Amino acid sequence: xxxxxxxxxxxxxxxxxxxxxxxxxxxGATVEEMHAKGYRPVGAxxxxxxxxxxxEEYALARTERKSGRGYGGFTFHASPDVTxxxxxxxxxLTINAMAEDxxxxxxxxxxxxxxxxxxxxxxxxxxxxxxxxxVLRVARFxxxxxxxxxxxxxxxxxxxxxxxxxxxxxxxxAERSWKEIExxxxxxxxxxxxxxxxxxxxxxQLMPELQGDAASLAALVQAAKHHQPLHVRWACLLHGLDPxxxxxxxxxxxxxxxxxxxxxxxxxxxxxxxxALELEPETLxxxxxxxxxxxxxxxxxxxxxxxxxxARGHGAQNYPQAEYLRGAATAARAVDVKPLVEAGLIGQRxxxxxxxxxxxxxxxxxxxxxx
Numbered sequence: 277x278x279x280x281x282x283x284x285x286x287x288x289x290x291x292x293x294x295x296x297x298x299x300x301x302x303x304g305a306t307v308e309e310m311h312a313k314g315y316r317p318v319g320a321x322x323x324x325x326x327x328x329x330x331x332e333e334y335a336l337a338r339t340e341r342k343s344g345r346g347y348g349g350f351t352f353h354a355s356p357d358v359t360x361x362x363x364x365x366x367x368x369l370t371i372n373a374m375a376e377d378x379x380x381x382x383x384x385x386x387x388x389x390x391x392x393x394x395x396x397x398x399x400x401x402x403x404x405x406x407x408x409x410x411v412l413r414v415a416r417f418x419x420x421x422x423x424x425x426x427x428x429x430x431x432x433x434x435x436x437x438x439x440x441x442x443x444x445x446x447x448x449x450a451e452r453s454w455k456e457i458e459x460x461x462x463x464x465x466x467x468x469x470x471x472x473x474x475x476x477x478x479x480x481q482l483m484p485e486l487q488g489d490a491a492s493l494a495a496l497v498q499a500a501k502h503h504q505p506l507h508v509r510w511a512c513l514l515h516g517l518d519p520x521x522x523x524x525x526x527x528x529x530x531x532x533x534x535x536x537x538x539x540x541x542x543x544x545x546x547x548x549x550x551x552a553l554e555l556e557p558e559t560l561x562x563x564x565x566x567x568x569x570x571x572x573x574x575x576x577x578x579x580x581x582x583x584x585x586x587a588r589g590h591g592a593q594n595y596p597q598a599e600y601l602r603g604a605a606t607a608a609r610a611v612d613v614k615p616l617v618e619a620g621l622i623g624q625r626x627x628x629x630x631x632x633x634x635x636x637x638x639x640x641x642x643x644x645x646x647x
Contacts, residue, residue, distance in 0.1 A: 277305040279334070280360065280375040286382065287371050290392055291424070300327075300334040301363060301375065304356050310336070323354035337363040361385045365401050368410045369417065369432075373400045397421070398429040408444035411436045412456035415472035422465040428472065436476035445481045450530040453482065457529060461509045466500050467493040470513070483528075485521035492516050494589030495582075504581055510535040511542040511582040512589075519543045538575070541567070542582045549583035552597040552604075553647055557638040560604055561631070569605040576605055600645060607641040608634045 285298040302310070307323065314328035323336035338354040339362055360383060364373040370388040377383065386400050397417055404410055414436060418428055428436075439445065460469035473479040474488035486492060495512035504512070510531060514522045522543040526536040548555060548563055555563070567576040580602065584595040611633045613626075621629050 277309065278303045278360075278377070280377055280383070282364070282375045283367065283372050286374045286376045287388070287392070289376075290374075290382070290389065298332065300332060301337055301360070302334050303337045303358070303360050303363070305336060306356055307336070307354075310334070323352070338366075339363070340366050366403060367400055368404060368407075368413055370398050370400055395421075395424065395426045396429050397426055397432060399432045399435060402435075404432070405435045405439055408439050408442075408448055409452055409456070411439050411445065411473070411476060411478050412448075412453060412460075415469045415476075415478070416456050416460040416463070418472045419460050419463040419465050419467075419469040422468040433472075433476055436472075436478065440477040440481050443481075445478060450528065454529040454531060458506060461496075461513070462506060464500055466509060466513075467497050470496070483525060485517055485525055486513070491590075495586040496589075498585040498588040499582075502581075502585065504585065505578075507532070507535040507538045508578055508581050508585070511539040511578075512585045514539045515542050515546055515582060515586050517543060538578050538582065541575075541579055542586075545579070546583055546586065549579060549597060549601065550587060552601050557635055557642055560638055560642075561608065561635055564605055564608050564634075570609055573605065573609075576601070600647075603645070604638055604641055607637045611637050 280301045280303065281298055282301045283299045285295045288295050302325075307317075310325045311317075315325035315334060316328070318324040318326060318333065323338055325334050325336075326332070327334060336354040337358040337360065338352050339358055340352050360375055364375060364383075364385060367373040370386045370391045372388070373384075373386045374388040375383040382389065391398050397414060399410075399414075414428060414432065418426065457469075460466055463469070470479065470486065470488045470493055473482065479486060479488050492513070495515055496509060499509045499512040514525060517525075519540060522539050525531075526539060531539075542549075545563060545566065548559070552560070564576070567579060569576045580598050584598050587595050587597070611630065613630055616626055616629050616633075
């Protein structure tokens with residue numbers, strides 16, 4: 277029984293990057309031996325166990341073969357006879373197909389270290405083409421390592437294109453696809469993810485609403501540069517689309533509610549955000565009401581952030597609309613409803629009076645801003 281670190285932990289150590297998660301591989305052991313040593317099985321059908329003390333995952337060496345469509349269409353075989361090399365060859369990229377023993381020695385049967393030095397993302401074997409999820413994974417790795425100068429090997433991009441043309445991408449579940457999209461959007465160069473999908477013809481299969489051109493990616497570049505959260509980045513990526521297309525993408529990938537909501541709002545009201553300095557008080561009040569700035573102030577802040585990223589993506593050096601919109605929201609929120617209630621106003625009369633006072637506050641604010 278031999279235990280190795282494998283995959284990303286080895287790759288990132290060799291790159292000098294922080295290692296967060298460690299994948300452990302067990303070679304030469306049976307399920308019974310793992311049980312005897314106190315390891316707890318994660319599931320009945322998958323040879324992965326939790327360490328009795330650390331809780332980390334330890335997987336038995338295994339081989340796999342294609343048995344159906346999509347990401348889940350594989351049959352696994354775990355046995356003490358499966359060698360380290362046989363386990364590593366089923367992995368996606370050479371830089372992820374390295375192992376490290378307990379003495380720190382690197383086992384590298386598929387030349388991952390050479391590809392690390394040459395900054396190349398290259399598939400390990402032709403079996404790469406059997407798993408459509410790898411198209412998204414490689415695009416994500418390209419986004420992660422683009423700042424280090426990595427590129428995808430031509431032959432790997434060709435295989436990714438073949439997968440796209442095969443129709444296999446349609447077999448991916450929304451949950452698995454979104455997981456890769458989410459992780460890619462949070463990388464330092466998320467636009468590379470979209471560019472790679474476009475180059476291998478996967479974008480047309482997965483997100484035909486997106487064209488992946490420079491203009492549509494510029495806001496996403498700015499969002500990453502300014503360290504915006506996931507939902508702002510998603511809204512930036514979709515900001516140039518019509519509301520129907522945004523809704524379709526949200527539903528197709530079952531995006532989290534916060535992402536869906538902000539993307540729809542930016543798609544519908546982003547134009548008003550860009551023209552904020554020109555809006556009449558009545559229109560400005562309607563905008564604030566739509567966002568419910570009185571009870572959900574952060575949602576309006578996220579909207580402003582997405583609008584600013586879009587403007588900067590189109591070449592704006594500064595964005596005075598942000599301060600103006602924040603000030604307008606503050607002015608509207610400052611209107612005190614208590615005197616109106618004390619005056620005996622209820623129902624529609626209270627609503628009309630409150631609206632009138634907020635409108636007056638916005639008129640004064642606009643005048644004070646010299647607009």
